[in-house]
Amino acid sequence: MNGDLLVRTIALVLIRKTGRDVKLDPNLSSLQIAAEVSRRSVAMFRGMVTLCGPVFRGRGVRLRARRNLSFGRGASIGDFTVIDARASRPVEIGSASKLGRYGLVTTTSSLALVGVGFKMGERSGIGDFFHIGCSGGVDIGDDVIAGPFLTVHSQEHRYSDVSTKIRAQGTVESSVTVMDDCWLGSRVTILAGTTIRGHTVVASGSVVKGDFPPNVVLGGVPARILKTLD
Structure with missing residues:
Protein backbone atom coordinates (compact mmCIF):
# COMPACT_ATOMS: atom_id res chain seq x y z
CA MET A 1 0.00 0.00 0.00
CA ASN A 2 1.52 3.33 -1.05
CA GLY A 3 1.68 6.35 1.24
CA ASP A 4 -1.22 8.23 -0.38
CA LEU A 5 -3.57 5.25 -0.16
CA LEU A 6 -2.54 4.60 3.44
CA VAL A 7 -3.32 8.18 4.48
CA ARG A 8 -6.72 8.04 2.75
CA THR A 9 -7.55 4.70 4.35
CA ILE A 10 -6.67 5.97 7.83
CA ALA A 11 -8.74 9.12 7.27
CA LEU A 12 -11.80 7.14 6.15
CA VAL A 13 -11.55 4.76 9.10
CA LEU A 14 -11.36 7.65 11.56
CA ILE A 15 -14.26 9.50 9.92
CA ARG A 16 -16.53 6.45 9.84
CA LYS A 17 -15.87 5.72 13.51
CA THR A 18 -17.62 9.02 14.28
CA GLY A 19 -20.80 7.93 12.49
CA ARG A 20 -20.19 9.78 9.23
CA ASP A 21 -19.95 8.09 5.83
CA VAL A 22 -18.13 10.32 3.36
CA LYS A 23 -15.93 10.04 0.29
CA LEU A 24 -12.64 11.89 0.01
CA ASP A 25 -12.20 14.23 -2.94
CA PRO A 26 -9.49 12.80 -5.23
CA ASN A 27 -8.11 16.32 -5.71
CA LEU A 28 -7.00 16.44 -2.07
CA SER A 29 -3.35 15.61 -1.59
CA SER A 30 -2.22 13.15 1.07
CA LEU A 31 -0.51 16.06 2.86
CA GLN A 32 -3.78 18.03 3.01
CA ILE A 33 -5.67 14.99 4.28
CA ALA A 34 -3.00 14.25 6.89
CA ALA A 35 -3.13 17.86 8.13
CA GLU A 36 -6.91 17.69 8.55
CA VAL A 37 -6.71 14.31 10.28
CA SER A 38 -4.11 15.74 12.65
CA ARG A 39 -6.28 18.77 13.44
CA ARG A 40 -9.36 16.65 14.04
CA SER A 41 -7.40 14.18 16.15
CA VAL A 42 -6.32 17.01 18.45
CA ALA A 43 -9.95 18.16 18.70
CA MET A 44 -11.05 14.60 19.51
CA PHE A 45 -8.34 14.24 22.16
CA ARG A 46 -9.46 17.55 23.68
CA GLY A 47 -13.04 16.26 23.78
CA MET A 48 -12.05 12.92 25.27
CA VAL A 49 -10.10 14.60 28.06
CA THR A 50 -12.57 17.36 28.94
CA LEU A 51 -15.91 15.74 28.06
CA CYS A 52 -15.04 12.09 28.65
CA GLY A 53 -16.36 10.96 25.28
CA PRO A 54 -15.71 10.83 21.51
Whole structure:
Protein backbone atom coordinates (compact mmCIF):
# COMPACT_ATOMS: atom_id res chain seq x y z
CA MET A 1 0.00 0.00 0.00
CA ASN A 2 1.52 3.33 -1.05
CA GLY A 3 1.68 6.35 1.24
CA ASP A 4 -1.22 8.23 -0.38
CA LEU A 5 -3.57 5.25 -0.16
CA LEU A 6 -2.54 4.60 3.44
CA VAL A 7 -3.32 8.18 4.48
CA ARG A 8 -6.72 8.04 2.75
CA THR A 9 -7.55 4.70 4.35
CA ILE A 10 -6.67 5.97 7.83
CA ALA A 11 -8.74 9.12 7.27
CA LEU A 12 -11.80 7.14 6.15
CA VAL A 13 -11.55 4.76 9.10
CA LEU A 14 -11.36 7.65 11.56
CA ILE A 15 -14.26 9.50 9.92
CA ARG A 16 -16.53 6.45 9.84
CA LYS A 17 -15.87 5.72 13.51
CA THR A 18 -17.62 9.02 14.28
CA GLY A 19 -20.80 7.93 12.49
CA ARG A 20 -20.19 9.78 9.23
CA ASP A 21 -19.95 8.09 5.83
CA VAL A 22 -18.13 10.32 3.36
CA LYS A 23 -15.93 10.04 0.29
CA LEU A 24 -12.64 11.89 0.01
CA ASP A 25 -12.20 14.23 -2.94
CA PRO A 26 -9.49 12.80 -5.23
CA ASN A 27 -8.11 16.32 -5.71
CA LEU A 28 -7.00 16.44 -2.07
CA SER A 29 -3.35 15.61 -1.59
CA SER A 30 -2.22 13.15 1.07
CA LEU A 31 -0.51 16.06 2.86
CA GLN A 32 -3.78 18.03 3.01
CA ILE A 33 -5.67 14.99 4.28
CA ALA A 34 -3.00 14.25 6.89
CA ALA A 35 -3.13 17.86 8.13
CA GLU A 36 -6.91 17.69 8.55
CA VAL A 37 -6.71 14.31 10.28
CA SER A 38 -4.11 15.74 12.65
CA ARG A 39 -6.28 18.77 13.44
CA ARG A 40 -9.36 16.65 14.04
CA SER A 41 -7.40 14.18 16.15
CA VAL A 42 -6.32 17.01 18.45
CA ALA A 43 -9.95 18.16 18.70
CA MET A 44 -11.05 14.60 19.51
CA PHE A 45 -8.34 14.24 22.16
CA ARG A 46 -9.46 17.55 23.68
CA GLY A 47 -13.04 16.26 23.78
CA MET A 48 -12.05 12.92 25.27
CA VAL A 49 -10.10 14.60 28.06
CA THR A 50 -12.57 17.36 28.94
CA LEU A 51 -15.91 15.74 28.06
CA CYS A 52 -15.04 12.09 28.65
CA GLY A 53 -16.36 10.96 25.28
CA PRO A 54 -15.71 10.83 21.51
CA VAL A 55 -16.51 14.49 20.85
CA PHE A 56 -14.59 16.94 18.66
CA ARG A 57 -13.96 20.05 20.77
CA GLY A 58 -12.43 22.97 18.88
CA ARG A 59 -10.00 25.57 20.17
CA GLY A 60 -11.34 28.17 22.61
CA VAL A 61 -14.70 26.43 23.12
CA ARG A 62 -16.46 27.56 26.32
CA LEU A 63 -19.05 25.38 28.04
CA ARG A 64 -21.21 26.59 30.92
CA ALA A 65 -23.18 24.27 33.22
CA ARG A 66 -21.33 21.34 31.68
CA ARG A 67 -23.22 18.78 33.77
CA ASN A 68 -26.38 19.72 31.87
CA LEU A 69 -24.72 19.02 28.50
CA SER A 70 -25.06 15.81 26.52
CA PHE A 71 -23.10 14.92 23.37
CA GLY A 72 -23.60 11.98 21.02
CA ARG A 73 -20.76 10.04 19.48
CA GLY A 74 -18.76 12.10 16.99
CA ALA A 75 -20.49 15.40 17.78
CA SER A 76 -18.39 18.43 16.88
CA ILE A 77 -18.10 21.93 18.38
CA GLY A 78 -16.30 24.51 16.25
CA ASP A 79 -13.52 26.82 17.42
CA PHE A 80 -14.48 29.58 19.88
CA THR A 81 -18.13 28.56 20.14
CA VAL A 82 -19.91 29.10 23.48
CA ILE A 83 -22.64 26.82 24.84
CA ASP A 84 -24.53 27.99 27.93
CA ALA A 85 -26.45 24.99 29.31
CA ARG A 86 -28.11 26.70 32.29
CA ALA A 87 -31.54 25.37 31.36
CA SER A 88 -34.46 23.45 32.81
CA ARG A 89 -33.75 20.46 30.58
CA PRO A 90 -30.47 19.03 29.24
CA VAL A 91 -28.80 20.65 26.25
CA GLU A 92 -28.27 17.81 23.77
CA ILE A 93 -26.13 17.60 20.62
CA GLY A 94 -26.77 14.37 18.71
CA SER A 95 -24.33 11.90 17.24
CA ALA A 96 -22.32 13.10 14.21
CA SER A 97 -23.85 16.59 14.47
CA LYS A 98 -21.79 19.74 14.14
CA LEU A 99 -21.94 23.28 15.51
CA GLY A 100 -19.80 25.73 13.53
CA ARG A 101 -17.16 28.20 14.68
CA TYR A 102 -17.72 31.46 16.56
CA GLY A 103 -21.29 30.57 17.52
CA LEU A 104 -23.42 30.96 20.63
CA VAL A 105 -26.06 28.76 22.21
CA THR A 106 -27.64 30.73 25.04
CA THR A 107 -30.40 29.31 27.22
CA THR A 108 -30.81 31.87 29.99
CA SER A 109 -30.93 35.58 29.20
CA SER A 110 -30.87 36.69 32.85
CA LEU A 111 -30.84 35.27 36.37
CA ALA A 112 -34.55 36.08 36.61
CA LEU A 113 -35.50 33.39 34.08
CA VAL A 114 -34.03 29.95 33.49
CA GLY A 115 -34.50 28.96 29.86
CA VAL A 116 -35.97 25.73 28.51
CA GLY A 117 -32.99 24.40 26.55
CA PHE A 118 -31.75 23.11 23.21
CA LYS A 119 -31.84 19.77 21.44
CA MET A 120 -30.11 18.96 18.15
CA GLY A 121 -30.68 15.59 16.50
CA GLU A 122 -28.24 13.33 14.69
CA ARG A 123 -26.19 14.16 11.57
CA SER A 124 -27.26 17.81 11.61
CA GLY A 125 -24.97 20.76 11.02
CA ILE A 126 -25.02 24.52 11.60
CA GLY A 127 -22.56 26.88 9.90
CA ASP A 128 -20.25 29.45 11.47
CA PHE A 129 -21.31 32.61 13.34
CA PHE A 130 -24.68 31.31 14.54
CA HIS A 131 -26.78 32.56 17.46
CA ILE A 132 -29.39 30.27 19.02
CA GLY A 133 -31.46 31.74 21.85
CA CYS A 134 -33.17 28.93 23.73
CA SER A 135 -35.12 30.67 26.48
CA GLY A 136 -38.37 29.22 25.13
CA GLY A 137 -36.81 25.98 23.88
CA VAL A 138 -35.29 25.12 20.49
CA ASP A 139 -35.49 21.67 18.91
CA ILE A 140 -33.65 20.81 15.69
CA GLY A 141 -34.24 17.39 14.18
CA ASP A 142 -32.08 14.86 12.39
CA ASP A 143 -30.32 15.56 9.08
CA VAL A 144 -30.87 19.32 9.22
CA ILE A 145 -28.30 21.55 7.49
CA ALA A 146 -28.01 25.29 8.09
CA GLY A 147 -25.71 27.88 6.53
CA PRO A 148 -23.64 30.49 8.36
CA PHE A 149 -25.15 33.34 10.38
CA LEU A 150 -28.25 31.41 11.42
CA THR A 151 -30.15 33.18 14.20
CA VAL A 152 -32.93 31.56 16.24
CA HIS A 153 -34.98 33.47 18.82
CA SER A 154 -37.43 31.67 21.12
CA GLN A 155 -38.16 34.81 23.12
CA GLU A 156 -39.88 38.09 22.21
CA HIS A 157 -40.31 41.39 24.03
CA ARG A 158 -43.71 42.74 24.98
CA TYR A 159 -44.28 46.24 23.58
CA SER A 160 -48.04 46.95 23.43
CA ASP A 161 -48.19 49.26 26.50
CA VAL A 162 -47.12 52.66 25.14
CA SER A 163 -46.96 54.12 28.66
CA THR A 164 -44.21 51.71 29.72
CA LYS A 165 -40.72 51.39 28.34
CA ILE A 166 -40.38 48.30 26.16
CA ARG A 167 -37.48 46.93 28.17
CA ALA A 168 -39.68 47.07 31.32
CA GLN A 169 -42.59 45.12 29.81
CA GLY A 170 -40.93 41.74 30.04
CA THR A 171 -40.73 38.92 27.56
CA VAL A 172 -42.79 36.10 26.10
CA GLU A 173 -41.16 32.71 25.50
CA SER A 174 -42.32 30.37 22.76
CA SER A 175 -40.60 27.30 21.35
CA VAL A 176 -38.97 26.90 17.94
CA THR A 177 -38.97 23.54 16.14
CA VAL A 178 -37.14 22.56 12.96
CA MET A 179 -38.08 19.01 12.02
CA ASP A 180 -35.99 16.38 10.21
CA ASP A 181 -34.41 16.82 6.79
CA CYS A 182 -34.52 20.60 6.37
CA TRP A 183 -32.09 22.98 4.66
CA LEU A 184 -31.79 26.50 6.05
CA GLY A 185 -29.80 28.88 3.85
CA SER A 186 -27.31 31.45 5.08
CA ARG A 187 -28.48 34.36 7.26
CA VAL A 188 -31.86 32.81 8.02
CA THR A 189 -33.67 34.21 11.08
CA ILE A 190 -36.26 32.08 12.89
CA LEU A 191 -38.56 33.80 15.38
CA ALA A 192 -40.38 32.53 18.47
CA GLY A 193 -43.35 30.23 17.98
CA THR A 194 -42.16 28.84 14.65
CA THR A 195 -42.45 25.26 13.41
CA ILE A 196 -40.64 24.27 10.22
CA ARG A 197 -41.73 20.79 9.18
CA GLY A 198 -39.82 18.03 7.42
CA HIS A 199 -38.09 18.34 4.05
CA THR A 200 -38.39 22.12 3.93
CA VAL A 201 -35.94 24.51 2.27
CA VAL A 202 -35.62 28.08 3.60
CA ALA A 203 -34.07 30.63 1.25
CA SER A 204 -31.08 32.69 2.35
CA GLY A 205 -31.90 35.88 4.23
CA SER A 206 -35.45 34.84 5.13
CA VAL A 207 -37.18 35.80 8.39
CA VAL A 208 -39.45 32.93 9.41
CA LYS A 209 -42.37 33.04 11.84
CA GLY A 210 -45.34 30.68 11.96
CA ASP A 211 -46.31 27.05 11.51
CA PHE A 212 -45.59 25.72 8.03
CA PRO A 213 -46.48 22.44 6.26
CA PRO A 214 -43.78 19.95 5.21
CA ASN A 215 -42.20 19.67 1.77
CA VAL A 216 -42.13 23.36 0.87
CA VAL A 217 -39.69 26.09 -0.09
CA LEU A 218 -39.96 29.17 2.14
CA GLY A 219 -38.51 32.58 1.40
CA GLY A 220 -38.86 36.29 2.01
CA VAL A 221 -39.30 38.80 4.82
CA PRO A 222 -41.57 37.65 6.30
CA ALA A 223 -41.17 34.16 4.85
CA ARG A 224 -43.99 32.63 2.85
CA ILE A 225 -44.43 29.46 0.82
CA LEU A 226 -42.76 29.90 -2.58
CA LYS A 227 -43.10 26.35 -3.82
CA THR A 228 -44.48 22.96 -2.84
CA LEU A 229 -42.12 20.03 -3.33
CA ASP A 230 -43.66 16.92 -4.91
